[in-house]
Amino acid sequence: MLAxxxxxxxxxxxxxxxxxxxxxxxxxxxxxxxxxPLNGALLSLFAFFITVPQIVLEKGKMSLxxxxxxxxxxxxxxxxxxxxxxxxxxxxIFTAIITSVVAVQLYRLCVKKNWVIKMPxxxxxxxxxxxxxxxPAFLVAFVILIINGILIALGTDxxxxxxxxxxxxxxxxxxxxxxxxxxxxxxxxxxxxxHGATIVSGFLTPIVLTNMQSNIQGANxxxxxxxxxxxxxxxxxxxxxxxxxxxxxxxxxxxxRVLGKSAxxxxxxxxxxxxxxxxxxxxxxxxxxxxxxxxxxxxxxxYWAIKLSIVKPIIAQMPWPTPPGAGAFIxxxxxxxxxxxxxxxxxxxxxxxxxxxxxxxxxxxxxxKGEQALI
Numbered sequence: 001m002l003a004x005x006x007x008x009x010x011x012x013x014x015x016x017x018x019x020x021x022x023x024x025x026x027x028x029x030x031x032x033x034x035x036x037p038l039n040g041a042l043l044s045l046f047a048f049f050i051t052v053p054q055i056v057l058e059k060g061k062m063s064l065x066x067x068x069x070x071x072x073x074x075x076x077x078x079x080x081x082x083x084x085x086x087x088x089x090x091x092x093i094f095t096a097i098i099t100s101v102v103a104v105q106l107y108r109l110c111v112k113k114n115w116v117i118k119m120p121x122x123x124x125x126x127x128x129x130x131x132x133x134x135x136p137a138f139l140v141a142f143v144i145l146i147i148n149g150i151l152i153a154l155g156t157d158x159x160x161x162x163x164x165x166x167x168x169x170x171x172x173x174x175x176x177x178x179x180x181x182x183x184x185x186x187x188x189x190x191x192x193x194x195h196g197a198t199i200v201s202g203f204l205t206p207i208v209l210t211n212m213q214s215n216i217q218g219a220n221x222x223x224x225x226x227x228x229x230x231x232x233x234x235x236x237x238x239x240x241x242x243x244x245x246x247x248x249x250x251x252x253x254x255x256x257r258v259l260g261k262s263a264x265x266x267x268x269x270x271x272x273x274x275x276x277x278x279x280x281x282x283x284x285x286x287x288x289x290x291x292x293x294x295x296x297x298x299x300x301x302x303y304w305a306i307k308l309s310i311v312k313p314i315i316a317q318m319p320w321p322t323p324p325g326a327g328a329f330i331x332x333x334x335x336x337x338x339x340x341x342x343x344x345x346x347x348x349x350x351x352x353x354x355x356x357x358x359x360x361x362x363x364x365x366x367x368x369k370g371e372q373a374l375i
Contacts, residue, residue, distance in 0.1 A: 017045060179222075221313060230322075241324060301341065
């Protein structure tokens with residue numbers, strides 16, 4: 001429980017620090033500005049903390065909300081839940097991202113326009129950089145306070161504003177159709193050579209972590225944590241583990257057997273770039289249909305298994321390369337049926353791939369014999 005509070009309970013802080021640091025580092029390197037990534041990270045946290053307390057406008061005066069009743073516990077503006085301060089957890093991720101971007105951009109603007117306090121050359125660089133951040137810190141505080149003040153005057157705040165568009169996305173990911181759309185987009189990107197898993201997961205990470213936090217508190221969201229690698233893309237994008245085993249030992253084409261054996265070990269750990277670029281699956285019309293269909297069917301099986309309470313919801317963040325079965329078992333807190341459903345997904349995905357890979361194998365054999373060109 002303590003580990004959960006120190007990780008999921010303050011997840012927004014980690015996002016704010018990392019984004020502030022890396023975003024500042026990018027500008028420092030690309031624009032050759034005297035920006036300190038650590039200053040960027042601290043300014044990002046500073047901006048985020050300004051927005052965390054709940055404030056209301058009453059009788060022309062802004063005051064911190066203080067409430068302790070059945071409706072919730074708010075202590076001097078800080079919303080308290082079982083894991084600590086609510087807004088520091090998964091619910092604050094999107095706000096942390098936005099405030100980090102604003103803070104770093106203001107920091108960059110100050111340094112670029114030379115709105116900084118300059119110290120003599122004799123002053124150590126670490127001390128000099130600290131003074132460089134003073135004016136940006138004032139500007140960050142001023143801008144965030146103004147924005148937050150306007151929103152409070154309108155009866156809302158940045159957390160509630162952010163919840164509107166992202167709430168729609170969250171609702172979409174919690175529907176069966178929404179999940180099918182996600183996996184279609186992910187694999188459509190792969191087909192044209194773009195790493196769909198990385199692109200799409202980048203947008204979805206805050207959502208699945210938020211859902212996992214809700215599951216820990218008793219909710220039942222299927223699309224949470226490592227749902228993708230626990231149940232769907234087993235063997236890698238396209239759910240290719242069964243395919244890999246088949247071509248390694250049962251394919252008639254020599255090149256497929258060699259490729260399958262070399263891709264088998266990484267495939268067990270959900271890495272299948274050797275197949276995607278070696279078969280290849282990218283730009284390959286023969287294998288596009290199962291590449292789309294297999295993960296969408298696997299996602300459907302896992303979604304309804306969790307939704308109908310056949311499998312417990314995901315409550316733990318497993319390492320994504322965890323082998324099939326074990327990953328689902330760990331993610332659901334040790335539920336045996338989760339491992340069974342994951343293995344069912346492997347088998348069903350293979351059955352979807354089977355007629356297509358047999359056709360492709362036959363064409364490759366003909367090509368190897370010089371009887372027919374593949375395309």
